[in-house]
Amino acid sequence: MIFTPTIIARLVALGLVAAVAQVTCFAKMDVFGASPDFALLVVISLGLLGGSLTGAVAGFSIGLLIDCLLLQTLGAFALTMLTVGYVAGRYRENIGAPRRWAVLILGGALTLLGAVVIAAVQIGTGVDADVSFLVVRDAVVKSLIGAVLAVPVLLLVRLVVRPALIDERRASRRRPVAPRTAETQ
Amino acid sequence: MYRKQVRRRRAVLVALLVVSLILISISFSEAQSGPLHTMQRGIASVLSPLEEGAERALKPARDLVSWFDETFDARGENEELRDEVAELRSQLADAQSAVGENEQLREQLEVRQTAALGGFEPVTGRVIGRSPTVWYSTVTIDKGTSAGIRVNDPVVAADGLAGRITQTTPNTAQVTLITDSESSVTARVLPDGATGVVEPNIGDPTDLQLDFLERGSDIGEGQMVVTAGFSTGDLGSIFPPGIPIGEITQATLEEQQAYQRVHLDAFADLRDMNFVRVLTEAGGGSR
Numbered sequence: 001m002i003f004t005p006t007i008i009a010r011l012v013a014l015g016l017v018a019a020v021a022q023v024t025c026f027a028k029m030d031v032f033g034a035s036p037d038f039a040l041l042v043v044i045s046l047g048l049l050g051g052s053l054t055g056a057v058a059g060f061s062i063g064l065l066i067d068c069l070l071l072q073t074l075g076a077f078a079l080t081m082l083t084v085g086y087v088a089g090r091y092r093e094n095i096g097a098p099r100r101w102a103v104l105i106l107g108g109a110l111t112l113l114g115a116v117v118i119a120a121v122q123i124g125t126g127v128d129a130d131v132s133f134l135v136v137r138d139a140v141v142k143s144l145i146g147a148v149l150a151v152p153v154l155l156l157v158r159l160v161v162r163p164a165l166i167d168e169r170r171a172s173r174r175r176p177v178a179p180r181t182a183e184t185q
Numbered sequence: 186m187y188r189k190q191v192r193r194r195r196a197v198l199v200a201l202l203v204v205s206l207i208l209i210s211i212s213f214s215e216a217q218s219g220p221l222h223t224m225q226r227g228i229a230s231v232l233s234p235l236e237e238g239a240e241r242a243l244k245p246a247r248d249l250v251s252w253f254d255e256t257f258d259a260r261g262e263n264e265e266l267r268d269e270v271a272e273l274r275s276q277l278a279d280a281q282s283a284v285g286e287n288e289q290l291r292e293q294l295e296v297r298q299t300a301a302l303g304g305f306e307p308v309t310g311r312v313i314g315r316s317p318t319v320w321y322s323t324v325t326i327d328k329g330t331s332a333g334i335r336v337n338d339p340v341v342a343a344d345g346l347a348g349r350i351t352q353t354t355p356n357t358a359q360v361t362l363i364t365d366s367e368s369s370v371t372a373r374v375l376p377d378g379a380t381g382v383v384e385p386n387i388g389d390p391t392d393l394q395l396d397f398l399e400r401g402s403d404i405g406e407g408q409m410v411v412t413a414g415f416s417t418g419d420l421g422s423i424f425p426p427g428i429p430i431g432e433i434t435q436a437t438l439e440e441q442q443a444y445q446r447v448h449l450d451a452f453a454d455l456r457d458m459n460f461v462r463v464l465t466e467a468g469g470g471s472r
Contacts, residue, residue: 025243027317029250053194060201068228070316071352071359075208082201122320127366135388138319
Protein backbone atom coordinates (compact mmCIF):
# COMPACT_ATOMS: atom_id res chain seq x y z
CA MET A 1 0.00 0.00 0.00
CA ILE A 2 1.31 3.46 -0.89
CA PHE A 3 0.63 5.99 1.83
CA THR A 4 -0.05 9.58 0.82
CA PRO A 5 -1.76 12.25 2.96
CA THR A 6 -4.99 11.64 1.01
CA ILE A 7 -4.84 7.90 1.65
CA ILE A 8 -4.11 8.40 5.34
CA ALA A 9 -7.10 10.76 5.56
CA ARG A 10 -9.26 8.14 3.82
CA LEU A 11 -8.04 5.44 6.20
CA VAL A 12 -8.77 7.61 9.25
CA ALA A 13 -12.28 8.34 7.92
CA LEU A 14 -12.82 4.64 7.18
CA GLY A 15 -11.69 3.67 10.69
CA LEU A 16 -13.95 6.28 12.30
CA VAL A 17 -16.97 5.23 10.24
CA ALA A 18 -16.28 1.53 10.94
CA ALA A 19 -16.01 2.05 14.71
CA VAL A 20 -19.06 4.31 14.98
CA ALA A 21 -21.17 2.08 12.70
CA GLN A 22 -20.15 -0.99 14.73
CA VAL A 23 -21.15 0.56 18.05
CA THR A 24 -24.33 2.33 16.95
CA CYS A 25 -25.71 -0.02 14.32
CA PHE A 26 -24.13 -3.44 13.83
CA ALA A 27 -23.78 -4.28 17.55
CA LYS A 28 -27.51 -3.61 17.99
CA MET A 29 -28.50 -5.98 15.18
CA ASP A 30 -29.65 -9.44 16.19
CA VAL A 31 -29.08 -12.11 13.57
CA PHE A 32 -29.82 -15.57 15.01
CA GLY A 33 -28.72 -14.36 18.45
CA ALA A 34 -25.45 -12.71 17.37
CA SER A 35 -24.41 -9.41 15.83
CA PRO A 36 -22.18 -8.80 12.79
CA ASP A 37 -18.57 -7.73 13.46
CA PHE A 38 -18.34 -5.06 10.77
CA ALA A 39 -15.34 -3.23 12.24
CA LEU A 40 -13.40 -6.50 12.51
CA LEU A 41 -14.16 -7.25 8.85
CA VAL A 42 -12.85 -3.82 7.86
CA VAL A 43 -9.62 -4.59 9.75
CA ILE A 44 -9.38 -8.00 8.04
CA SER A 45 -9.89 -6.33 4.64
CA LEU A 46 -7.18 -3.74 5.35
CA GLY A 47 -4.81 -6.54 6.40
CA LEU A 48 -5.57 -8.51 3.24
CA LEU A 49 -5.08 -5.45 1.04
CA GLY A 50 -2.19 -3.74 2.77
CA GLY A 51 -0.22 -6.40 4.65
CA SER A 52 0.53 -7.13 8.29
CA LEU A 53 1.73 -3.68 9.32
CA THR A 54 -1.32 -1.96 7.87
CA GLY A 55 -3.59 -4.62 9.39
CA ALA A 56 -2.00 -4.35 12.83
CA VAL A 57 -1.99 -0.54 12.98
CA ALA A 58 -5.55 -0.29 11.61
CA GLY A 59 -6.72 -2.99 14.04
CA PHE A 60 -5.11 -1.30 17.03
CA SER A 61 -6.52 2.13 16.10
CA ILE A 62 -10.08 1.00 15.35
CA GLY A 63 -10.11 -1.27 18.42
CA LEU A 64 -8.90 1.55 20.67
CA LEU A 65 -11.59 3.83 19.27
CA ILE A 66 -14.29 1.24 20.05
CA ASP A 67 -12.88 0.88 23.59
CA CYS A 68 -13.17 4.64 24.01
CA LEU A 69 -16.66 4.92 22.50
CA LEU A 70 -18.01 2.20 24.80
CA LEU A 71 -16.05 3.35 27.88
CA GLN A 72 -14.88 -0.22 28.35
CA THR A 73 -11.56 -1.77 29.39
CA LEU A 74 -9.08 0.26 27.36
CA GLY A 75 -6.94 -1.98 25.17
CA ALA A 76 -9.17 -5.08 25.08
CA PHE A 77 -10.60 -4.53 21.59
CA ALA A 78 -7.34 -2.89 20.47
CA LEU A 79 -5.44 -6.11 21.29
CA THR A 80 -8.10 -8.28 19.64
CA MET A 81 -8.27 -6.33 16.39
CA LEU A 82 -4.49 -5.84 16.28
CA THR A 83 -4.04 -9.63 16.39
CA VAL A 84 -6.67 -10.27 13.72
CA GLY A 85 -5.35 -7.49 11.43
CA TYR A 86 -1.80 -8.80 11.74
CA VAL A 87 -2.80 -12.41 10.92
CA ALA A 88 -4.82 -11.23 7.90
CA GLY A 89 -1.80 -9.23 6.71
CA ARG A 90 0.56 -12.18 7.16
CA TYR A 91 -1.75 -14.25 4.96
CA ARG A 92 -1.42 -11.60 2.26
CA GLU A 93 2.38 -11.48 2.58
CA ASN A 94 2.90 -15.25 2.61
CA ILE A 95 0.19 -16.55 0.27
CA GLY A 96 -0.70 -13.50 -1.83
CA ALA A 97 -3.91 -11.70 -2.70
CA PRO A 98 -6.77 -14.04 -1.74
CA ARG A 99 -9.40 -15.27 -4.19
CA ARG A 100 -13.09 -14.74 -3.39
CA TRP A 101 -13.62 -18.17 -1.85
CA ALA A 102 -10.51 -17.66 0.29
CA VAL A 103 -11.87 -14.26 1.48
CA LEU A 104 -15.04 -16.05 2.52
CA ILE A 105 -13.13 -18.63 4.58
CA LEU A 106 -10.74 -16.01 5.98
CA GLY A 107 -13.66 -13.76 6.99
CA GLY A 108 -15.19 -16.61 9.00
CA ALA A 109 -11.94 -17.95 10.46
CA LEU A 110 -10.54 -14.57 11.48
CA THR A 111 -13.85 -13.50 13.04
CA LEU A 112 -13.66 -16.70 15.09
CA LEU A 113 -10.07 -15.80 15.99
CA GLY A 114 -11.32 -12.40 17.19
CA ALA A 115 -13.92 -14.10 19.41
CA VAL A 116 -11.22 -16.39 20.84
CA VAL A 117 -8.84 -13.49 21.58
CA ILE A 118 -11.51 -11.36 23.31
CA ALA A 119 -12.55 -14.43 25.35
CA ALA A 120 -8.88 -15.00 26.31
CA VAL A 121 -8.53 -11.34 27.34
CA GLN A 122 -11.68 -11.60 29.47
CA ILE A 123 -10.72 -14.89 31.11
CA GLY A 124 -7.17 -13.60 31.60
CA THR A 125 -8.41 -10.51 33.40
CA GLY A 126 -10.91 -12.48 35.50
CA VAL A 127 -14.62 -13.14 35.02
CA ASP A 128 -16.87 -12.91 38.09
CA ALA A 129 -19.76 -14.93 36.68
CA ASP A 130 -20.66 -18.30 35.20
CA VAL A 131 -19.92 -18.67 31.51
CA SER A 132 -22.63 -20.28 29.41
CA PHE A 133 -21.89 -22.71 26.61
CA LEU A 134 -23.80 -20.26 24.41
CA VAL A 135 -20.66 -18.10 24.08
CA VAL A 136 -19.43 -20.83 21.71
CA ARG A 137 -22.66 -20.61 19.71
CA ASP A 138 -22.32 -16.82 19.60
CA ALA A 139 -18.76 -17.12 18.27
CA VAL A 140 -19.80 -19.67 15.61
CA VAL A 141 -22.79 -17.59 14.43
CA LYS A 142 -20.59 -14.46 14.36
CA SER A 143 -17.99 -16.24 12.22
CA LEU A 144 -20.68 -17.48 9.80
CA ILE A 145 -21.99 -13.91 9.46
CA GLY A 146 -18.37 -12.81 9.03
CA ALA A 147 -17.92 -15.29 6.18
CA VAL A 148 -21.04 -14.01 4.43
CA LEU A 149 -20.10 -10.33 4.79
CA ALA A 150 -16.35 -10.69 4.12
CA VAL A 151 -16.49 -10.28 0.33
CA PRO A 152 -18.80 -7.21 0.24
CA VAL A 153 -16.80 -5.51 2.99
CA LEU A 154 -13.51 -6.24 1.18
CA LEU A 155 -14.93 -4.73 -2.02
CA LEU A 156 -16.08 -1.67 -0.09
CA VAL A 157 -12.69 -1.19 1.59
CA ARG A 158 -10.90 -1.74 -1.74
CA LEU A 159 -13.01 1.01 -3.24
CA VAL A 160 -11.94 3.42 -0.49
CA VAL A 161 -8.19 2.67 -0.60
CA ARG A 162 -7.95 1.83 -4.32
CA PRO A 163 -5.43 4.58 -5.28
CA ALA A 164 -3.04 3.24 -2.63
CA LEU A 165 -3.05 -0.37 -3.77
CA ILE A 166 0.13 -1.43 -5.58
CA ASP A 167 -1.70 -4.27 -7.38
CA GLU A 168 -4.29 -1.89 -8.79
CA ARG A 169 -1.57 0.44 -10.11
CA ARG A 170 0.24 -2.44 -11.79
CA ALA A 171 -3.02 -3.65 -13.33
CA SER A 172 -3.86 -0.20 -14.65
CA ARG A 173 -0.37 0.06 -16.20
CA ARG A 174 -0.79 -3.31 -17.88
CA ARG A 175 -4.21 -2.38 -19.26
CA PRO A 176 -3.98 -2.28 -23.11
CA VAL A 177 -4.30 1.10 -24.77
CA ALA A 178 -7.40 1.45 -26.93
CA PRO A 179 -6.58 1.63 -30.65
CA ARG A 180 -6.93 5.06 -32.16
CA THR A 181 -9.94 5.63 -34.33
CA ALA A 182 -9.85 7.19 -37.76
CA GLU A 183 -11.23 10.47 -36.41
CA THR A 184 -8.45 10.93 -33.85
CA GLN A 185 -5.79 10.01 -36.37
CA MET B 186 16.34 -3.86 2.57
CA TYR B 187 13.88 -6.74 3.07
CA ARG B 188 15.41 -7.56 6.48
CA LYS B 189 15.07 -3.95 7.51
CA GLN B 190 11.37 -4.04 6.58
CA VAL B 191 10.85 -7.25 8.56
CA ARG B 192 12.62 -5.77 11.59
CA ARG B 193 10.51 -2.61 11.39
CA ARG B 194 7.31 -4.65 11.07
CA ARG B 195 8.19 -6.76 14.10
CA ALA B 196 9.16 -3.71 16.13
CA VAL B 197 5.81 -2.00 15.41
CA LEU B 198 3.88 -5.18 16.21
CA VAL B 199 5.70 -5.69 19.52
CA ALA B 200 5.23 -2.01 20.41
CA LEU B 201 1.48 -2.17 19.73
CA LEU B 202 1.14 -5.42 21.71
CA VAL B 203 2.99 -3.93 24.67
CA VAL B 204 0.90 -0.73 24.53
CA SER B 205 -2.33 -2.81 24.44
CA LEU B 206 -1.27 -4.87 27.47
CA ILE B 207 -0.19 -1.75 29.38
CA LEU B 208 -3.52 -0.09 28.61
CA ILE B 209 -5.48 -3.15 29.82
CA SER B 210 -3.39 -3.28 32.97
CA ILE B 211 -3.77 0.44 33.74
CA SER B 212 -7.47 0.34 32.87
CA PHE B 213 -8.00 -2.17 35.67
CA SER B 214 -5.73 -0.65 38.28
CA GLU B 215 -6.46 3.04 37.74
CA ALA B 216 -9.24 4.91 39.54
CA GLN B 217 -12.14 6.30 37.50
CA SER B 218 -10.72 9.80 38.00
CA GLY B 219 -7.28 8.78 36.65
CA PRO B 220 -5.76 10.38 33.52
CA LEU B 221 -6.40 7.39 31.22
CA HIS B 222 -10.09 7.14 32.11
CA THR B 223 -10.40 10.92 31.84
CA MET B 224 -8.88 10.78 28.34
CA GLN B 225 -11.23 7.91 27.41
CA ARG B 226 -14.26 9.88 28.60
CA GLY B 227 -12.98 12.94 26.72
CA ILE B 228 -12.81 11.03 23.42
CA ALA B 229 -16.24 9.49 24.04
CA SER B 230 -17.66 12.91 24.82
CA VAL B 231 -16.19 14.50 21.67
CA LEU B 232 -17.55 11.69 19.49
CA SER B 233 -20.97 11.48 21.15
CA PRO B 234 -22.72 13.83 18.65
CA LEU B 235 -21.37 11.66 15.81
CA GLU B 236 -22.66 8.55 17.61
CA GLU B 237 -26.09 10.10 18.07
CA GLY B 238 -26.27 11.14 14.42
CA ALA B 239 -25.12 7.72 13.20
CA GLU B 240 -27.58 5.96 15.50
CA ARG B 241 -30.49 7.87 13.98
CA ALA B 242 -29.21 7.69 10.40
CA LEU B 243 -28.54 3.94 10.50
CA LYS B 244 -31.78 3.04 12.30
CA PRO B 245 -33.66 2.06 9.09
CA ALA B 246 -30.91 -0.41 8.15
CA ARG B 247 -30.92 -1.88 11.66
CA ASP B 248 -34.71 -2.12 11.69
CA LEU B 249 -34.69 -3.93 8.35
CA VAL B 250 -32.32 -6.62 9.65
CA SER B 251 -34.30 -6.89 12.90
CA TRP B 252 -37.53 -7.25 10.92
CA PHE B 253 -36.15 -10.32 9.08
CA ASP B 254 -34.91 -11.85 12.31
CA GLU B 255 -38.14 -11.12 14.20
CA THR B 256 -40.25 -12.59 11.37
CA PHE B 257 -38.19 -15.77 11.58
CA ASP B 258 -38.54 -15.92 15.37
CA ALA B 259 -42.27 -15.08 15.27
CA ARG B 260 -43.11 -18.40 13.60
CA GLY B 261 -41.80 -20.30 16.62
CA GLU B 262 -43.26 -17.88 19.13
CA ASN B 263 -46.79 -18.12 17.71
CA GLU B 264 -47.46 -21.56 19.20
CA GLU B 265 -46.00 -20.58 22.56
CA LEU B 266 -48.13 -17.42 22.66
CA ARG B 267 -51.34 -19.36 21.98
CA ASP B 268 -50.66 -21.51 25.06
CA GLU B 269 -49.75 -18.44 27.08
CA VAL B 270 -53.00 -16.65 26.11
CA ALA B 271 -55.05 -19.60 27.35
CA GLU B 272 -53.17 -19.61 30.64
CA LEU B 273 -53.41 -15.84 31.04
CA ARG B 274 -57.19 -15.92 30.52
CA SER B 275 -57.62 -18.13 33.55
CA GLN B 276 -55.18 -15.96 35.53
CA LEU B 277 -57.13 -12.83 34.54
CA ALA B 278 -60.29 -14.19 36.09
CA ASP B 279 -58.44 -14.84 39.37
CA ALA B 280 -56.78 -11.44 39.22
CA GLN B 281 -60.05 -9.56 38.72
CA SER B 282 -61.50 -11.02 41.87
CA ALA B 283 -58.23 -10.27 43.70
CA VAL B 284 -58.36 -6.61 42.59
CA GLY B 285 -61.75 -6.20 44.18
CA GLU B 286 -60.57 -7.73 47.43
CA ASN B 287 -57.45 -5.60 47.37
CA GLU B 288 -59.44 -2.37 47.01
CA GLN B 289 -61.60 -3.28 49.97
CA LEU B 290 -58.58 -4.17 52.12
CA ARG B 291 -56.84 -0.93 51.15
CA GLU B 292 -59.81 1.09 52.31
CA GLN B 293 -60.01 -0.87 55.53
CA LEU B 294 -56.35 -0.56 56.39
CA GLU B 295 -56.05 3.02 55.03
CA VAL B 296 -52.84 2.11 53.33
CA ARG B 297 -51.05 5.16 52.14
CA GLN B 298 -50.19 4.95 48.47
CA THR B 299 -46.42 5.39 48.38
CA ALA B 300 -44.66 5.19 45.07
CA ALA B 301 -41.92 2.58 45.04
CA LEU B 302 -39.68 4.95 43.15
CA GLY B 303 -40.43 7.98 45.30
CA GLY B 304 -37.41 10.20 45.81
CA PHE B 305 -36.10 9.53 42.31
CA GLU B 306 -36.33 11.69 39.23
CA PRO B 307 -36.43 9.57 36.08
CA VAL B 308 -34.34 10.81 33.15
CA THR B 309 -35.16 9.18 29.82
CA GLY B 310 -32.18 8.33 27.63
CA ARG B 311 -31.88 6.94 24.12
CA VAL B 312 -29.59 3.93 23.64
CA ILE B 313 -26.99 5.07 21.09
CA GLY B 314 -24.32 2.40 21.42
CA ARG B 315 -23.91 -1.21 22.37
CA SER B 316 -20.98 -3.48 23.10
CA PRO B 317 -20.36 -5.84 20.17
CA THR B 318 -19.39 -8.85 22.29
CA VAL B 319 -21.21 -11.07 24.78
CA TRP B 320 -18.37 -10.59 27.28
CA TYR B 321 -19.39 -7.00 27.93
CA SER B 322 -23.06 -6.34 28.41
CA THR B 323 -23.09 -2.57 28.29
CA VAL B 324 -24.97 0.11 26.40
CA THR B 325 -24.29 3.81 25.93
CA ILE B 326 -27.08 6.36 26.35
CA ASP B 327 -27.29 9.94 25.10
CA LYS B 328 -27.66 11.54 28.54
CA GLY B 329 -24.84 12.24 30.95
CA THR B 330 -23.83 14.35 33.92
CA SER B 331 -25.39 17.45 32.35
CA ALA B 332 -28.79 15.76 32.76
CA GLY B 333 -28.07 14.95 36.40
CA ILE B 334 -26.95 11.36 35.86
CA ARG B 335 -24.35 9.96 38.22
CA VAL B 336 -22.39 6.75 38.57
CA ASN B 337 -24.44 3.96 40.24
CA ASP B 338 -27.83 5.44 39.34
CA PRO B 339 -30.30 2.57 38.69
CA VAL B 340 -31.56 2.16 35.12
CA VAL B 341 -34.94 0.69 34.20
CA ALA B 342 -36.38 -0.33 30.84
CA ALA B 343 -40.08 -0.43 29.94
CA ASP B 344 -40.62 -3.86 31.52
CA GLY B 345 -38.16 -3.98 34.39
CA LEU B 346 -34.69 -3.43 35.76
CA ALA B 347 -32.01 -2.93 33.10
CA GLY B 348 -28.84 -2.15 35.06
CA ARG B 349 -26.89 0.73 36.56
CA ILE B 350 -24.74 3.64 35.41
CA THR B 351 -21.04 2.81 35.59
CA GLN B 352 -19.37 5.65 33.70
CA THR B 353 -20.43 9.14 32.74
CA THR B 354 -19.39 11.96 30.43
CA PRO B 355 -21.21 15.30 30.16
CA ASN B 356 -23.38 14.02 27.30
CA THR B 357 -23.28 10.22 27.51
CA ALA B 358 -23.33 7.49 30.12
CA GLN B 359 -22.42 3.82 30.15
CA VAL B 360 -25.08 1.45 31.48
CA THR B 361 -23.82 -1.90 32.74
CA LEU B 362 -26.73 -4.27 32.21
CA ILE B 363 -27.81 -6.94 34.67
CA THR B 364 -26.47 -9.51 32.17
CA ASP B 365 -22.89 -8.18 32.51
CA SER B 366 -20.30 -10.25 34.36
CA GLU B 367 -19.73 -7.41 36.83
CA SER B 368 -23.40 -7.13 37.76
CA SER B 369 -25.08 -8.49 40.88
CA VAL B 370 -28.41 -7.34 42.31
CA THR B 371 -29.94 -8.27 45.65
CA ALA B 372 -33.43 -9.54 44.94
CA ARG B 373 -36.57 -10.86 46.57
CA VAL B 374 -38.91 -13.56 45.29
CA LEU B 375 -42.60 -12.68 45.49
CA PRO B 376 -44.79 -13.48 47.34
CA ASP B 377 -42.68 -15.60 49.72
CA GLY B 378 -39.98 -13.00 50.27
CA ALA B 379 -36.99 -15.31 49.89
CA THR B 380 -33.92 -13.21 49.09
CA GLY B 381 -30.88 -13.87 46.94
CA VAL B 382 -28.48 -12.27 44.48
CA VAL B 383 -29.28 -12.05 40.75
CA GLU B 384 -26.19 -12.82 38.68
CA PRO B 385 -25.72 -13.30 34.93
CA ASN B 386 -24.84 -16.35 32.91
CA ILE B 387 -22.38 -14.98 30.35
CA GLY B 388 -23.35 -15.74 26.78
CA ASP B 389 -27.01 -16.37 27.56
CA PRO B 390 -28.92 -13.10 28.00
CA THR B 391 -32.19 -14.96 28.59
CA ASP B 392 -30.89 -16.83 31.63
CA LEU B 393 -30.16 -15.03 34.88
CA GLN B 394 -29.39 -16.86 38.11
CA LEU B 395 -30.76 -16.12 41.55
CA ASP B 396 -27.95 -17.32 43.82
CA PHE B 397 -27.34 -17.58 47.56
CA LEU B 398 -30.97 -18.35 48.37
CA GLU B 399 -31.80 -19.21 51.93
CA ARG B 400 -31.98 -22.96 52.46
CA GLY B 401 -35.48 -24.30 52.70
CA SER B 402 -37.08 -21.58 50.56
CA ASP B 403 -39.84 -23.03 48.46
CA ILE B 404 -39.60 -21.34 45.05
CA GLY B 405 -41.56 -22.37 41.99
CA GLU B 406 -41.60 -21.49 38.33
CA GLY B 407 -43.56 -18.38 37.37
CA GLN B 408 -42.86 -16.44 40.59
CA MET B 409 -41.81 -12.83 40.19
CA VAL B 410 -38.42 -11.51 41.31
CA VAL B 411 -38.02 -7.86 42.34
CA THR B 412 -35.15 -5.79 43.72
CA ALA B 413 -34.72 -6.23 47.47
CA GLY B 414 -33.18 -2.81 48.12
CA PHE B 415 -31.66 -3.77 51.46
CA SER B 416 -30.05 -1.27 53.80
CA THR B 417 -27.74 -2.14 56.70
CA GLY B 418 -26.27 0.84 58.47
CA ASP B 419 -24.17 2.81 55.99
CA LEU B 420 -24.24 -0.10 53.54
CA GLY B 421 -27.21 -0.12 51.19
CA SER B 422 -28.24 -1.43 47.81
CA ILE B 423 -28.06 1.09 44.98
CA PHE B 424 -31.37 -0.24 43.64
CA PRO B 425 -34.60 0.86 45.33
CA PRO B 426 -36.88 -1.98 46.46
CA GLY B 427 -39.70 -3.31 44.31
CA ILE B 428 -38.37 -2.89 40.76
CA PRO B 429 -39.42 -5.99 38.77
CA ILE B 430 -36.43 -7.98 37.51
CA GLY B 431 -37.83 -11.16 36.02
CA GLU B 432 -39.76 -14.37 36.37
CA ILE B 433 -38.50 -17.72 37.67
CA THR B 434 -38.17 -20.08 34.72
CA GLN B 435 -36.39 -23.04 36.27
CA ALA B 436 -36.43 -24.03 39.93
CA THR B 437 -35.47 -27.61 40.57
CA LEU B 438 -35.34 -28.89 44.13
CA GLU B 439 -31.93 -30.47 43.50
CA GLU B 440 -30.35 -27.22 42.34
CA GLN B 441 -31.96 -25.28 45.18
CA GLN B 442 -30.59 -27.70 47.76
CA ALA B 443 -27.16 -28.22 46.20
CA TYR B 444 -26.36 -24.74 44.91
CA GLN B 445 -29.08 -22.59 46.54
CA ARG B 446 -29.89 -21.36 43.02
CA VAL B 447 -32.84 -20.91 40.65
CA HIS B 448 -32.99 -19.48 37.12
CA LEU B 449 -34.99 -16.51 35.88
CA ASP B 450 -35.69 -14.63 32.66
CA ALA B 451 -35.43 -10.83 32.74
CA PHE B 452 -38.63 -8.88 32.03
CA ALA B 453 -36.70 -6.17 30.19
CA ASP B 454 -35.75 -6.95 26.61
CA LEU B 455 -32.10 -6.13 27.16
CA ARG B 456 -31.04 -6.97 23.61
CA ASP B 457 -33.50 -4.62 21.96
CA MET B 458 -33.87 -1.47 24.02
CA ASN B 459 -34.18 1.93 22.39
CA PHE B 460 -34.97 3.97 25.49
CA VAL B 461 -34.26 3.55 29.19
CA ARG B 462 -35.05 5.56 32.31
CA VAL B 463 -32.27 6.51 34.68
CA LEU B 464 -33.47 6.99 38.26
CA THR B 465 -31.53 10.02 39.44
CA GLU B 466 -31.69 11.28 42.99
CA ALA B 467 -34.31 14.01 43.29
CA GLY B 468 -32.17 16.33 45.38
CA GLY B 469 -29.05 15.62 43.33
CA GLY B 470 -27.36 14.22 46.44
CA SER B 471 -24.29 12.06 46.19
CA ARG B 472 -24.59 8.31 46.38
